Amino acid sequence: MHDLTELYQSVILDHNRRPRNYSVLPTANRVGSGNNPMCGDQITVYVKLEGDRIADVSFQGSGCAISQASTSLMTVNLKGKTIAEAETIYAGLHKMVTTGQVAEDDMSDLAALAGVHQFPARIKCATLGWHAALNAAKGDATPVTTEKPSD
Amino acid sequence: MNAAWKNLRADFPILDQQVNGKPLVYLDNAATTQKPQCVIDALTHYYRRDNANVHRGIHTLSMRATDAYEKARERAAKFINATEPGEIVFTAGTTDSINLVANAWGDENLKKGDVILLTEMEHHSNMVPWQLLARRTGAKLRYLPIVAGDTGQLDLAQLPKVLTPDVKIFAFIHVSNTLGVINPAAELCAAAKKVGALTVVDAAQSTGHLPLDVRAMGCDFLAVSGHKMCGPTGVGLLYGRKALLDAMPPYRGGGSMISNVEYFESKWAPVPAKFEAGTPNIADVIALARAMDYLDDLGREAIAAHDEKLAATAYARLKAEVPGLRILGPAHHRSGVVSFDLKGVHAHDVVTMADQEGVALRGGHHCNQPLMKKLGLSSTSRASFYLYNTEADIDRLVSTLQKISKFFAG
Numbered sequence: 107m108h109d110l111t112e113l114y115q116s117v118i119l120d121h122n123r124r125p126r127n128y129s130v131l132p133t134a135n136r137v138g139s140g141n142n143p144m145c146g147d148q149i150t151v152y153v154k155l156e157g158d159r160i161a162d163v164s165f166q167g168s169g170c171a172i173s174q175a176s177t178s179l180m181t182v183n184l185k186g187k188t189i190a191e192a193e194t195i196y197a198g199l200h201k202m203v204t205t206g207q208v209a210e211d212d213m214s215d216l217a218a219l220a221g222v223h224q225f226p227a228r229i230k231c232a233t234l235g236w237h238a239a240l241n242a243a244k245g246d247a248t249p250v251t252t253e254k255p256s257d
Numbered sequence: 258m259n260a261a262w263k264n265l266r267a268d269f270p271i272l273d274q275q276v277n278g279k280p281l282v283y284l285d286n287a288a289t290t291q292k293p294q295c296v297i298d299a300l301t302h303y304y305r306r307d308n309a310n311v312h313r314g315i316h317t318l319s320m321r322a323t324d325a326y327e328k329a330r331e332r333a334a335k336f337i338n339a340t341e342p343g344e345i346v347f348t349a350g351t352t353d354s355i356n357l358v359a360n361a362w363g364d365e366n367l368k369k370g371d372v373i374l375l376t377e378m379e380h381h382s383n384m385v386p387w388q389l390l391a392r393r394t395g396a397k398l399r400y401l402p403i404v405a406g407d408t409g410q411l412d413l414a415q416l417p418k419v420l421t422p423d424v425k426i427f428a429f430i431h432v433s434n435t436l437g438v439i440n441p442a443a444e445l446c447a448a449a450k451k452v453g454a455l456t457v458v459d460a461a462q463s464t465g466h467l468p469l470d471v472r473a474m475g476c477d478f479l480a481v482s483g484h485k486m487c488g489p490t491g492v493g494l495l496y497g498r499k500a501l502l503d504a505m506p507p508y509r510g511g512g513s514m515i516s517n518v519e520y521f522e523s524k525w526a527p528v529p530a531k532f533e534a535g536t537p538n539i540a541d542v543i544a545l546a547r548a549m550d551y552l553d554d555l556g557r558e559a560i561a562a563h564d565e566k567l568a569a570t571a572y573a574r575l576k577a578e579v580p581g582l583r584i585l586g587p588a589h590h591r592s593g594v595v596s597f598d599l600k601g602v603h604a605h606d607v608v609t610m611a612d613q614e615g616v617a618l619r620g621g622h623h624c625n626q627p628l629m630k631k632l633g634l635s636s637t638s639r640a641s642f643y644l645y646n647t648e649a650d651i652d653r654l655v656s657t658l659q660k661i662s663k664f665f666a667g
Contacts, residue, residue, distance in 0.1 A: 110613050114606075114664070146622045146635035147605075168635050170605035171665075225609060 112221035121175035138242025140250035177235025279615030287641035299547035329546035350493035354480035369395030409436030428457035437594035467561035492541035564593035593642035
């Protein structure tokens, strides 16, 4: 399964098995949700926003390995970032999962998601949690669904 | 099995290809089936030689197209043993057929307090149109439950409790697209008749898969999709008892469905034309009739036996040879649908990995969200067999799932 180890890199399998920040955040002042009606993925993201800074972020939900790992990696990468910084990181991730190109600045552990671009049907799995989090941080409480051409 | 079964895979050119470097094993038949060359030929022949609009034409091509279109109606009537071709309305498929009944029959006949009875295993296509009807009329929805556990059979002991005289229509799926259960359609129709309720049978997964006789079943309406029985996409039919169709108002207005039009009022054409507004899906209807010929050459008893044998073999082998697999549906007396949950691996991941091995599966809620919730699952993976699948396909399925299980456990 050569191609599959590109998609399911050890970082992803690890985050799927032991998702980080997997809890309800009691101090959250923003909550976002995302769902993928095609496969039943459901993700709720909790954000504690201080000014325009994401002081803390967590998530809960169920879904495939890609969506779980991507959301778990997201919580690790967005903690402490401003909304603008978070959007820049997401732009890099989006470019990476759609084109396979890793952005100039180091994507660090997020680069594990680069293999997704070879599986177009799975791109939405990788971006679902990010949409939910960024929408919540920006104050849009509308649940995110993959059925909208939003990515 | 007769001679038509010999070398049958050669009838399906699509099967002969490599997917991701491996020979294709197509196990997504509950979503759509492949088309034999004779059906593809029927389509191209129509467009190359006979294409013209039907019914109003005087010229030769139009007469030819009309003749083939109406012969297809006769073929379809015979295929499900309707009393006459006038009981067959061509539609876009099962969803379209059910919406036709829910609108044309439902709006006219249901009122506040009436009950629409469904089952817990309905496909969204046999649930949402009734939810919309209930909202329009004030009628209530009620569900016949399935038994506890994973066999997924209807809890028939509950039937007398839910099928009461306030039930005006009982709509149920004949063969479940998720569980592989074959429901006792004749028994359910007879029970409905006793309380004066009409029946609508969603036969998307059964027509073309097992012998089907609407008069023996005793249903009032039956909805069929062509593409799940070797026919083209975008075509299907609604069977309705003639007296019911005659009494129903039209569903959609337009050309072909009228006998006389004035600026402020029109008179409807007799059935089935009343329900076929606009230029129909001529080519696909003709090709669907060819698919019916193909299936009857093989014999529907034989197709059902073939599917059941493969499903039973797959069920037993998956259970014995793939660790951590939870299989839904009964072990025996089932259709070719086998849904399963591989512990700790999401269906999406199973399907992506199987695809890399050339094995086409489906993962998700299979348009059965409430049922999935009831079973405590968000999604399952599904292998569904049809007439061109073989024991060798099961070998590939088993070894692929073993590989996936190992990969995620490792």
